[in-house]
Amino acid sequence: MSDVRDLLHRLARLLSTTPTVCDADAVAALLADLALVRRVLEGREIALMSRLAELADVDDSIDPERINAAATARPARAGAASARRARAATSSPELRRALDAGSLSGDFLDAWQTAIGLLPEHRRAELASLEASLVAVAIAERWTIDRFRDRLRHESRRIEDDGGQGRLDRQRRGAGVRAWTDRQSGMWCLSGRFDPETALSLQQRVADELERVFHGERPASCPADPLLAQDWLRARALANLINGLGGAVGDPEMIIVIDQRTYERGEHASTRVDCGGLEVPLDVIRAIAGRARFVPVVIDRHGTVIRQGAPVGSYRSVFDSLAHPVALDHGRTRRVASRHQRRAMRAMYRRCPVPGCERHVSLTEAHHVQYWELGGPTDLANLLPLCRHHHDRAHAERWQIEVHLDRSLTIRRRGRVTMSTGPPAAQWV
Numbered sequence: 001m002s003d004v005r006d007l008l009h010r011l012a013r014l015l016s017t018t019p020t021v022c023d024a025d026a027v028a029a030l031l032a033d034l035a036l037v038r039r040v041l042e043g044r045e046i047a048l049m050s051r052l053a054e055l056a057d058v059d060d061s062i063d064p065e066r067i068n069a070a071a072t073a074r075p076a077r078a079g080a081a082s083a084r085r086a087r088a089a090t091s092s093p094e095l096r097r098a099l100d101a102g103s104l105s106g107d108f109l110d111a112w113q114t115a116i117g118l119l120p121e122h123r124r125a126e127l128a129s130l131e132a133s134l135v136a137v138a139i140a141e142r143w144t145i146d147r148f149r150d151r152l153r154h155e156s157r158r159i160e161d162d163g164g165q166g167r168l169d170r171q172r173r174g175a176g177v178r179a180w181t182d183r184q185s186g187m188w189c190l191s192g193r194f195d196p197e198t199a200l201s202l203q204q205r206v207a208d209e210l211e212r213v214f215h216g217e218r219p220a221s222c223p224a225d226p227l228l229a230q231d232w233l234r235a236r237a238l239a240n241l242i243n244g245l246g247g248a249v250g251d252p253e254m255i256i257v258i259d260q261r262t263y264e265r266g267e268h269a270s271t272r273v274d275c276g277g278l279e280v281p282l283d284v285i286r287a288i289a290g291r292a293r294f295v296p297v298v299i300d301r302h303g304t305v306i307r308q309g310a311p312v313g314s315y316r317s318v319f320d321s322l323a324h325p326v327a328l329d330h331g332r333t334r335r336v337a338s339r340h341q342r343r344a345m346r347a348m349y350r351r352c353p354v355p356g357c358e359r360h361v362s363l364t365e366a367h368h369v370q371y372w373e374l375g376g377p378t379d380l381a382n383l384l385p386l387c388r389h390h391h392d393r394a395h396a397e398r399w400q401i402e403v404h405l406d407r408s409l410t411i412r413r414r415g416r417v418t419m420s421t422g423p424p425a426a427q428w429v
Contacts, residue, residue, distance in 0.1 A: 007102075011037055042106040043099035049086035088113040091128075094135040104138065107145045115152040119159065120166060126159045127152075146358040153279070164281035171195035196278040200252040200288070203276055207253075209237035209246045211339065227388060230365065253293040253311065254285065256318050257347045260306065263298045263322070272428075274346055277360045289315060296322050297347040302406035303425030305344040305380065329379035337366035337383055345385040350427040352387040353409060355419050359387035367391050369401045384409075 010033040017030060052064035064086075068079035088109055089096040095112055098104040112131070116124050134155075138148050160166050177192040194202060213233050222236075223229045240246040255274040262271050273285060285292075293311040296318035300306050308328060309321030326340045337345075349361045364385035370376030381403065386394060394401070400412040411419040 007037065007040060036102045039099070039105050040102035043096075043102065045082055046086050046089050046096070046099060046106070046109075049082050050089060053083070053086055084113075085109055092131060094132045098135050098139060104135070105145070108135075108138065108148055111145060111149050111152060115149075115156055118167065118170060119156055120170075123159050127155060130155060144356075144358065163283055164279065165283065167279075168195060168197060168281055168284065172197075196275070196280045197284050197288075199278055200254075200275060200280060200292075203278075204251065204253050205241055205246070206234065206237055209241055210234050212247050213237050213240065214336075227365065227391065251291055251293050252288055253295065255295045255297055255343055255347050256315065258296060258298050258318075258322075260298060260300045263307070263319075276346070277362045294318055295343050297344060298322065299347060299425075301425065302408075302423035303348050303428065304407050304423070305348055308340060308344055308347075329377070329381075331377045331379065332375075334378050335372055337378060341378070341380055341383060342366065342385075344380055345383065348407070348424040349385050350424075352390055353384060353421060353424070353427075354386065354390045354411070355421045357387055357390060359389075361385050363387060365391050367394055369403055 014030055014033050014037065017026070019027065019030075022030065049064055049068065052062065052067060056062040056064055065076065065079040065083045068074070068082050069076045072078070085106055089099065092109060092112055095104065095109045099106065099109060116127060119127055134148075134151065137143070143151075156167070157164060172195045175192075175194050175198065177190065179191075180189050181187070182189055210233055213236055218229075218233075222232050237246070253276075257272045257274055259271055273280075273282075275285075290313075293313065294315050294317075295311050296309040297305055298307040305328065307322055307325045309318065309324065310326050312318060312321045327338075328341055328344055330338060330341075345364070345366065346361050349364075351357060351361055352359045352364050364387050367384045367386040368376040368378070369382050369384055372378070376382050384401065384403070393399070397413055400415075402410040402412075404410070406423040408423045409419070409421045410417060
């Protein structure tokens, strides 16, 4: 466990310091204290639940999940999740030690168990053998949970070494949809899990139908706020498809991102296929080639789009398409980013470009760097894919964002630099 005196000192500082007298550095220090205390408490809960599990082994009247829910006044599902973590910790000693020390959060244990469970049984020991090294690097380099998950996916693909087919088979078996009515709002809710091959068509049909309803007549019930309207229109698009009213074709769409050296000299350096954030085996991409749309995009060494072709029906035609590039600049003739521009941003960015944000680019919205209402054009150089949260903040706090020639960013608030980041290519390292 983390040093008790240090932990008590941090807790005392948290409870005794008045936030209203803190400057930004003091608040950051207190948040770091809070994060450590929270991680240590998560570790203690796991230890306590492990003890309850031991007691339950010899006394059938003891129910760890029920005791947890009753003692913490949380729903039964929270007690069940805590019990699952405790069971997982017994087979993950390095993560257990990191949790006890407050070095990592329980999210890392959850991600580890998920990764182990997704591998076939005869392959799990190989990933388990990497636990100590991965935990050590995660602590030393202060990995986020998203980076840890990315590394686990990479190691799992390497271990299985079947082009992703085994993972896809398991994902097909794990598909499912839940439906329920929210007690508070009375709204009917849906939550679904689909394998990437199925999702390729589903997400494209929703995207195509969203494009159609976006340009159609909007009912009075559609919110006036453009960000809320996007969610409302997406719900309408899904309802149209379910009710057989949609006009979208929904052919799977993939962006072929070609590096400049490959385009000019055939030196395949870092060409990749983007499937909207989905990890689709290459064999599946080949199999659906006859009913897919391929969008060729050329990027330079910084990851900036320099040429983009129209969608074609065969990957053999991508270079022919690039001979007649599409327009990526529209000036003041339109306010909303075009589909071609949104594709270009998908090709450049892996996620929201604000430092520290892990939201995938497919979940972002086009932001005018020079605000539209101040004369900003709808040109690709003036657009950034910001997630909903940072898009809201950029407008509410009137961020001044400078996009340099390599698309690295400098973000200012009230004239002071608050954030900066490198070119898009850095996101793909």
